[in-house]
Amino acid sequence: MKKIILLLMFSTVIFSCKNSEEKNTETEETTVENVEKILAYKGDFINSDGAMVLMGPNFIYGVKRDLLSEGLAKQVEAVKKNDYDMVGVIVKGVVSKNTDKESEWDEEITIKEIMRVADKPSEVDIKLNETEKKN
Known part of the structure; x- marks a missing residue:
């Protein structure tokens, strides 16, 4: 009789430990999913006509x-x-799908940190020559 009780207690301990491990794994997975990916982005910034x-x-x-x-x-x-x-x-930021219906961009970046701003404007890829009209 003592062996049966001892066997029941031992199996109860093993099953309870296994359940707590499964609960911890689920908690870790949900925590990892909620973490935002903050990455550094290097590019040209423009703020024109209200659009950044x-x-x-x-x-x-x-x-x-x-x-x-x-x-x-x-x-x-x-x-x-x-x-x-x-x-x-x-800048460092988080890129996500754009939920704003008025905006034309598929993705938007939420800036979390400004790391560097250049001292002068970027070079233009295409330069337009403007000439005066002669009458």
């Missing part, structure tokens, strides 16, 4: 408006020479 855009070599993101992005816009404004100048920046 970060454009890199292989991406174009709309920039979510908040205090940090407004601060970046002010820093870039000090460097720009005209309204359509783009300024090189390095």
Whole structure:
């Protein structure tokens, strides 16, 4: 009789330990899913006609408006020479699907940290020559 009771107690301990391990695994998985991926992005920033855009070599993101992005816009404004100048920046942020119906961008970046703002505007890829019209 003692052996049966001992066997029941031993099996109860083993099953209860196994259940607690499964619960811990589930908790870790949900925690990992909720973590935002904050990455560094290097690109050209422009704030024109109310739209903020970060454009890199292989991406174009709309920039979510908040205090940090407004601060970046002010820093870039000090460097720009005209309204359509783009300024090189390095920022840390989170890219997500755009839920704003009015915005044209598929993805938007929420800036978490401004790492660097260039001293001068970026070089233009295509330069247009403007000539005066002669009557």
